[in-house]
Amino acid sequence: MTLDIRGSLKNTRISKNPLVVVDELLANSIDAYLIRRSTEANPPPFSAKLRVSGTPADLLGESYDIIIECEDNGCGLGPEQLKAFLTKDTSYKDDLSIPGIGQCKGTGRVQFFHHFTELAISSVYRAVGGVHHVYLPPISDRKAIEPEDFEIEERTSGEVGTKITLAKVEPKLRDTLFSAVSVQRLFNAGAIKQHVLFNLLQRFVSLTEELDGFSIEFSSDLDGGKSQETLQPKDIPEHTTVEPITVEHVEGDNSVSAEFNVTHYKLNALEYPLPQNLVGLCAKASIADVITARYLKC
Ligand SMILES: Nc1ncnc2c1ncn2[C@@H]1O[C@H](COP(=O)(O)OP(=O)(O)O)[C@@H](O)[C@H]1O
Ligand SMILES: [Mg+2]
Numbered sequence: 071m072t073l074d075i076r077g078s079l080k081n082t083r084i085s086k087n088p089l090v091v092v093d094e095l096l097a098n099s100i101d102a103y104l105i106r107r108s109t110e111a112n113p114p115p116f117s118a119k120l121r122v123s124g125t126p127a128d129l130l131g132e133s134y135d136i137i138i139e140c141e142d143n144g145c146g147l148g149p150e151q152l153k154a155f156l157t158k159d160t161s162y163k164d165d166l167s168i169p170g171i172g173q174c175k176g177t178g179r180v181q182f183f184h185h186f187t188e189l190a191i192s193s194v195y196r197a198v199g200g201v202h203h204v205y206l207p208p209i210s211d212r213k214a215i216e217p218e219d220f221e222i223e224e225r226t227s228g229e230v231g232t233k234i235t236l237a238k239v240e241p242k243l244r245d246t247l248f249s250a251v252s253v254q255r256l257f258n259a260g261a262i263k264q265h266v267l268f269n270l271l272q273r274f275v276s277l278t279e280e281l282d283g284f285s286i287e288f289s290s291d292l293d294g295g296k297s298q299e300t301l302q303p304k305d306i307p308e309h310t311t312v313e314p315i316t317v318e319h320v321e322g323d324n325s326v327s328a329e330f331n332v333t334h335y336k337l338n339a340l341e342y343p344l345p346q347n348l349v350g351l352c353a354k355a356s357i358a359d360v361i362t363a364r365y366l367k368c
Pocket of ligand 1: 094098099102142144145146147150151152154155160162163175176177178179180232
């Protein structure tokens, strides 16, 4: 069981989305919470804290070095999760049959290493007679991670959950994805909250019951510029309608069809600072087709 970081980086395309690690961290936190919920009678509501701190990486202040930390109250990195973490292209979550678990490619963490050169984990999971603390120390430019790299100790008490810290932006990305302009625009608490709301909207809507009373706190400190926001159930917009549709794909004499639900949301322009009016068809929260011109004169 070894996670070959260098090999994984070669085989998985880098995402050009500077917030991809935020997406992957929170998707894993939600999954970990759903796993905890499937085994524990009365777990607390889902809670995650996402902290960003950034300092200028050069004398001119044109790029930033940032640290992103995500702390959740999910199941923790127990033996099963640790094994999945160390297995290339893991399919661990596919076999869990827990409703709402993210359809996983098993490669989310590879983006951590594409964007950052240092990763640390501190996690607590429930074990017989107490809890175990799992620690992966921050070491830059690791080529691989092995079971022996984790320090595991028994403790009598401790809150169950996981904290993952990403630090030291990959130098090649400092002038592009992590330029000062990009970081200031995308990594303030308000912008991250909006990104997460849009990106995870469909999951929040379908997991209303499971994530009852959830809270995701965002805090950001960019060279002294501090901001703080919280995402809670009241932020999730009500959908207006749900329409079932059948989509048919025809190729010559062959055709396949699938049933979809089109869920319609209206976002209030005063609450969501979008740059323009936009009507779009989304697949998994990303706009797949902009259809603004059909409805609005631009
Ligand atoms: N916050 C977390 N809590 C518990 N386990 C985690 C957490 N983040 C990652 N893991 C473990 O690491 C594995 C690999 O994560 P990832 O690369 O995102 O792949 P995937 O989520 O598709 O399985 C997960 O399957 C999970 O077992
Ligand atoms: Mg994942």
